[in-house]
Amino acid sequence: TSLIKESNVDVLIIGAGPAGLMAAHALAKSGVNVRIVDQRPDKVAAGQADGIQPRTIESYDLAERLLREGNQVHMAAFYNPSASGGIALTDRVRDVAAPSARFPFEVTLHQGAIEAIFLDSMESLGVKVCRPLTPTSIQVSENDDQLKDVNSHPVRVSFILGRVVLRNLSPLDDHEESEIVHAKFVIGADGAHSWVRKTLSLTLDGEQTTYIWGVVDMTPDTDFPDIRNRCAIHSNNGSCMIIPREDDKVRLYVQLGDRDAVDEESGRVDKSKIGPHELLDATRKIFYPYTFKTPESFDWWTIYIIGQRVASKFSVKDRVFIAGDACHTHSPKAGQGMNASMNDTHNLAWKLTQVLRGWADISLLQTYELERRKYAQDLISFDRQFAKLFSGKPRTEEYMDGVSHEDFFKIFQTFSGFTSGIGIHYAPSLITDSSYQAHAKKLIIGQRVLPQIFVRAADSRPVEIQDLLPADSRFKLIVFVGNSSDATRRDRIRRLAEDIRDVLRPYSPDGISAVFEIIPISCAKKADVRYNDLSKLFGCHWSKVLIDDTDVSGKQGGDGYSNYGVEPLVGAIIVVRPDGYVGMVAPFENVKELGAYFVGFMKVSTPLPNM
Ligand code: FAD
CATH class of the missing domain: 3.30.9.10 (D-Amino Acid Oxidase, subunit A, domain 2)
Known part of the structure; x- marks a missing residue:
């Protein structure tokens, strides 16, 4: 008799390389019911990709261990043919020429060690890779009602235990150790020869x-x-x-x-x-x-x-997504493969979490292909030029x-x-609205938030703003309040705080602080800032009230308003997406624009305010 196990899961990830592990880790951290499988019996032991870009070091809780275990690359040298035969040095320059990089170097470490960082962290969250498990069929429901219902499980994937040559498979029912998984969403992160991509007839262009x-x-x-x-x-x-x-x-x-x-x-x-x-x-x-x-x-x-090559589509019915090498392949010399792959699922994971929690509409998922396919196309055209010149x-x-x-x-x-990954720029969309760029001229909408040190108002501890913007599936609102100790401004700040909370409430079925985090930044002097007032007004923890000043040594911090292009007398509200990219800037005096942004993709659970 055949023994078929059946189970339901929110997200099924096929393939445990960098793209799959990044996704599994992010989803597990957000408490999503996730399962990850791989056909290989063991993880990568040596070789494959090894370069981590500055932008990737900045994100995803990787930095500490990466910096401890990896090698840092600060300098690049160029050699060319010399007059006397052989080669000679032509030039030496800094390896990362992106001035806004928080870590101005690349880290190199073999892929297995990088994957181990995710695997260890996932294990502490109770998620392990199921291996060796090979998928044999995948079906996506054609039923529109089912596809629209986020709580349904419209994707059916069957597996058999072990790594098998698919041609020689006996029919599923005859196989002793097979399994069927019903998933709400599936991520195909199964590498350049992706079975998911081929089975769903997604083609590769190039x-x-x-x-x-x-x-x-x-x-x-x-x-x-x-x-x-x-x-x-x-x-x-x-x-x-x-x-x-x-x-x-x-x-x-x-x-x-x-x-x-x-x-x-x-x-x-x-x-x-x-x-x-x-x-x-x-x-x-x-x-x-x-x-x-x-x-x-x-x-x-x-x-x-x-x-x-780039895949013609990255998703099927917004229920199955492909990511990483499954949707783009290129030369490895620009150090892009692993970085691009992890960034794909970094982009996708928070969107899936928001949809699964019932916060965002399922249409949010369409922005994955929109943003990452454009990036992959740019990557390939860069790679064409780079590989041609390098191989010439x-x-x-x-x-x-x-x-x-x-x-x-x-x-x-x-x-x-x-x-370096620093220049990734997502085009205007549902979640990237550049209408009010003028209010924070240097914080480019669609790019990641620039690194900047501010000082905590309560205890003068210097903090890197990027560390206050973890990928925890919540939107962050950085509110540049101006001079909060100026008596004439206090009332305006109070009204602003009330308006912001009124705007956010309808999108917060689990309470505002479950879905959003507010970080007020004052440009008043330390001695004058009443951090308790600001934390109460904005409903944030005391440690999130910041000032734009130097630390006690005078060596770190300061000039945050001017580095971001925000006028202290005007102020601004910066919406940071859960992946650390600037989603929009709202004018201080026009908070209802925030509502216009969130209503585009979030679900409304209580009546919208009249503003
Ligand atoms: P992968 O790392 O390929 O991970 C895919 C995972 O899916 C694997 O664990 C695989 O076992 C699993 N899988 C595949 N099919 C199935 C299936 N049907 N069912 C279940 N699981 C499946 N990049 C560089 O930058 N420099 C290099 O020198 C370099 N060398 C490479 C050498 C090799 C041999 C390979 C394969 C890749 C190399 N790369 C290199 C590319 C780099 O490893 C990838 O860009 C990066 O790993 C992509 O991550 P990914 O998660 O998308 O895919």
């Missing part, structure tokens, strides 16, 4: 390039002076990128000849043709006159052809059509906002 690269991780023994910096090397014998890594390790990306590792018949990379020793031989030619000794062992290696031959007197250092460096600089 093509495979002809660039073939080898990757090798090892502890090097070399006289090359920039081995601990990120390096881009263009030589007459090919190109190479160095990524310094945790401990003494280094990763080398080595360009291979067009046909070196390709199987003539299938057109696929044939790993039996080239191994790490051949990659090292190619490296030696590129690095001449510097030398590389053969290490005792290699930690990891692979060979791949770069594909540059260097310009020499004999080969004037080649890539000059100036061309390459220009792209490197132009796209630094992109490679």
Whole structure:
């Protein structure tokens, strides 16, 4: 007799790579009933992606352990062919050229260690990856009533235990250890060859390039002076990128000849043709006159052809979503794969949480594809330019059509906002309203909140505002109240606080502070600020009342109003989305605009105020 387990779950995640784990972790933290499965029996042990952008370090509770375990990359060096043969240093610049980065460097650490940060935190929340479990079918209900009802479970996924070759499967009912999961929502985070994507007939647009690269991780023994910096090397014998890594390790990306590792018949990379020793031989030619000794062992290696593709759709009926490599693939050298993948589900998780809690309308989920597909398209067009210049031959007197250092460096600089993750900019939509940008000129709507140190009014402790904006599924309202100790302004601030609370109440079935957090920031002097008054007025904890002043040493903080472009005499209300991006700015004197923003995607549970 067959033994089929059946269960219901709010969110089912298929695939436990960076995208899936980010989603599972965020949802588990928000108390969502989540299940995550993977067909692999174990997590990644070595290799794969290894670069974490400054923007990613800033978010998601990762920083502490990342900074402890990872390697920091501060400097980038460029080498080009020299007149005497071989290569020579052309330039050294800072690795992250994004001035507003809170952490102005990249962190490198192998993918398995990064995944472990999520896995450990998830375990403390009682969520583990179910593995090995392989999905065999997925069906999304066609029933409109069911699809509209957030509490229904319209997606049915069946699994069998173990990792199997699907062709050889016996029919589900005959299989002894099978399982059926009914889910409200499914996230397909199952990598570049995504089964979810293929099964739901979502196509990939774009093509495979002809660039073939080898990757090798090892502890090097070399006289090359920039081995601990990120390096881009263009030589007459090919190109190479160095990524310094945790401990003494280094990763080398080595360009291979067009046909070196390709199987003539299938057109696929044939790993039996080239191994790490051949990659090292190619490296030696590129690095001449510097030398590389053969290490005792290699930690990891692979060979791949770069594909540059984006899925035509990221979702099916707003019930199944694909994320990460399942919806975009590109070259790994700009350090985007893992970052883009985690950012996809960072964008999706808070939206799912808000919908599942009954706070937001299900239409909010459409902004996932809108925001992340546009980002993926931009990423691919950047990658095309970057990969082409990186894989191109260097310009020499004999080969004037080649890539000059100036061309390459220009792209490197132009796209630094992109490679650092700092420049991500979501276009206007339901949740990104840029009508009142003039009230906070430098806090760009659609971008993440700029780092800035303020001081707590109650105890003078300096705090980084980004630390007060965790991804806890609540919207944050940063209220620049102006000078709260000015007697003529006090009444206006009192009215403002009442109006804000009136506007938020209808969207707060579980109480305002469950759905929103208000952070008032005064520009009065410390001695004059009555933090208790402000905390009572705005209904926030005392630790959230801030002042725009320096700390007791005079070394940290100050100039927050001017850094954000807010006029102290005018004031402003900044709405920060749960993912840390600026959603809108509302004028101090026009609080009803806040209501106009939230009514666009949130559910109203009590009558709207008359304003
Ligand atoms: P993945 O990390 O691919 O995770 C997908 C997960 O889904 C896996 O755990 C997989 O086992 C699981 N899965 C797949 N199919 C199913 C299924 N049917 N059912 C259940 N589970 C399933 N990036 C770089 O920046 N530099 C590199 O050098 C680099 N090298 C790479 C080498 C390899 C061999 C691979 C595979 C990837 C490499 N990448 C590299 C890319 C980088 O790892 C990805 O961009 C990143 O991991 C994407 O995260 P993801 O969660 O979307 O997908």
